[in-house]
Amino acid sequence: xxxxxxxxxxxxxxxxxxxxxxxxxxxxxxxxxxxxxxxxxxxxxxxxxxxxxxxxxxxxxxxxxxxxxxxxxxxxxxxxxxxxxxxxxxxxxxxxxxxxxxxxxxxxxxxxxxxxxxxxxxxxxxxxxxxxxxxxxxxxxxxxxxxxxxxxxxxxxxxxxxxxxxxxxxxxxxxxxxxxxxxxxxxxxxxxxxxxxxxxxxxxxxxxxxxxxxxxxxxxxxxxxxxxxxxxxxxxxxxxxxxxxxxxxxxxxxxxxxxxxxxxxxxxxxxxxxxxxxxxxxxxxxxxxxxxxxxxxxxxxxxxxxxxxxxxxxxxxxxxxxxxxxxxxxxxxxxxxxxxxxxxxxxxxxxxxxxxxxxxxxxxxxxxxxxxxxxxxxxxxxxxxxxxxxx
Amino acid sequence: xxxxxxxxxxxxxxxxxxxxxxxxxxxxxxxxxxxxxxxxxxxxxxxxxxxxxxxxxxxxxxxxxxxxxxxxxxxxxxxxxxx
Numbered sequence: 001x002x003x004x005x006x007x008x009x010x011x012x013x014x015x016x017x018x019x020x021x022x023x024x025x026x027x028x029x030x031x032x033x034x035x036x037x038x039x040x041x042x043x044x045x046x047x048x049x050x051x052x053x054x055x056x057x058x059x060x061x062x063x064x065x066x067x068x069x070x071x072x073x074x075x076x077x078x079x080x081x082x083x084x085x086x087x088x089x090x091x092x093x094x095x096x097x098x099x100x101x102x103x104x105x106x107x108x109x110x111x112x113x114x115x116x117x118x119x120x121x122x123x124x125x126x127x128x129x130x131x132x133x134x135x136x137x138x139x140x141x142x143x144x145x146x147x148x149x150x151x152x153x154x155x156x157x158x159x160x161x162x163x164x165x166x167x168x169x170x171x172x173x174x175x176x177x178x179x180x181x182x183x184x185x186x187x188x189x190x191x192x193x194x195x196x197x198x199x200x201x202x203x204x205x206x207x208x209x210x211x212x213x214x215x216x217x218x219x220x221x222x223x224x225x226x227x228x229x230x231x232x233x234x235x236x237x238x239x240x241x242x243x244x245x246x247x248x249x250x251x252x253x254x255x256x257x258x259x260x261x262x263x264x265x266x267x268x269x270x271x272x273x274x275x276x277x278x279x280x281x282x283x284x285x286x287x288x289x290x291x292x293x294x295x296x297x298x299x300x301x302x303x304x305x306x307x308x309x310x311x312x313x314x315x316x317x318x319x320x321x322x323x324x325x326x327x328x329x330x331x332x333x334x335x336x337x338x339x340x341x342x343x344x345x346x347x348x349x350x351x352x353x354x355x356x357x358x359x360x361x362x363x364x365x366x367x368x369x370x371x372x373x374x375x376x377x378x379x380x381x382x383x384x385x386x387x388x389x390x391x
Numbered sequence: 392x393x394x395x396x397x398x399x400x401x402x403x404x405x406x407x408x409x410x411x412x413x414x415x416x417x418x419x420x421x422x423x424x425x426x427x428x429x430x431x432x433x434x435x436x437x438x439x440x441x442x443x444x445x446x447x448x449x450x451x452x453x454x455x456x457x458x459x460x461x462x463x464x465x466x467x468x469x470x471x472x473x474x
Contacts, residue, residue: 258400258434259399259436262433272433274431274433276396276411276415276429276431278408283403284398284403287431297400297403
């Protein structure tokens with residue numbers, strides 16, 4: 001079964017540090033996803049440089065087809081040596097997950113990977129072997145995952161959360177993994193899981209982390225497509241074609257735009273209903289057409305969605321997921337785009353709404369195409385596939 | 392009587408939410424909930440006109456928020472009394 005890897009990570013910096021000494025790199029390939037978590041020796045600038053070098057070298061070399069051994073050898077001879085400790089050192093975990101579920105995992109001195117299936121922790125030991133690789137002892141594991149499985153990689157700051165403060169010996173691996181196993185049942189998506197794990201770590205450290213703490217959550221989900229129809233076609237005669245293409249494409253269906261919704265309703269000869277329920281005073285209410293998962297107004301809603309997506313990508317570690325649970329069209333679109341799909345297909349009509357060219361209107365409504373373009377770019381940055389057809 | 396108010400983008404910006412809330416208040420003030428049904432609709436294609444598109448049993452009007460009460464007292468009440 002073809003799978004998509006929903007990948008998300010969050011970091012907490014050591015208290016008082018501006019830079020994080022942990023680094024995550026995620027590379028999407030056609031047939032697989034490569035995820036690297038590196039934890040540089042020490043903290044601050046030095047650790048940040050070490051982990052950035054480590055993760056970038058590993059990710060780039062593996063992406064270009066090098067073996068792990070080659071990559072680790074390159075690392076060993078490239079990393080600058082720490083002046084104090086006379087060591088060139090950064091721990092790392094690399095996972096390459098193929099579309100068919102095959103996982104190649106290589107770990108060097110990081111806390112062991114936590115693998116959860118159906119809310120239960122799976123012991124990876126039978127699938128692992130200790131190897132020497134360029135003078136370093138690494139653990140190599142090969143196993144297969146199914147949709148719903150969650151692989152979590154953490155830096156040691158997570159395992160030691162609260163040490164000497166809330167807990168004598170820190171949170172420790174057994175407790176973190178048990179907690180995580182339970183949480184996978186509660187938190188449906190990788191971003192939320194990473195967020196709540198990091199929040200728990202922050203609380204144990206009483207908001208003053210003693211070490212950089214990073215968690216990287218990789219969740220296997222079945223490929224799921226969402227189709228978005230936005231805007232009427234330039235040529236009215238293309239209406240049926242556009243609606244047909246939209247309706248035969250498998251996956252969820254959303255319509256963004258009142259006129260577009262009217263077109264779909266007319267072509268399909270279905271009734272369109274709208275509520276007068278203003279859950280958010282600044283956005284028009286949503287509507288409903290049988291067989292369509294979500295029907296919203298166009299530009300105003302979309303521009304809000306773009307704002308939410310930007311916030312999601314830019315605020316990174318501080319994004320508040322309650323923003324996605326709000327009861328308005330824009331939040332619903334954003335939630336589907338962020339959490340409920342692996343690829344997006346957009347059916348965009350290029351017609352310009354003459355009414356929107358009215359200079360008397362307070363907002364610029366002529367920006368639909370530009371909005372869609374921004375939306376596509378943002379969704380791509382989330383590691384999802386975007387396909388766009390124009391009418 | 393069915394009254395449909397456009398909630399499309401343009402009308403939204405021209406204040407359809409205010410028109411709707413004023414109408415809702417007037418309907419409940421006059422205890423007309425049984426007689427008048429307020430509904431929303433996406434763009435009705437009247438965007439070029441000045442005002443929110445409001446449709447009474449198929450007949451179209453353009454209403455700005457500050458005219459809503461007058462519109463209710465004249466057009467809507469007139470039709471109700473006739474019926």
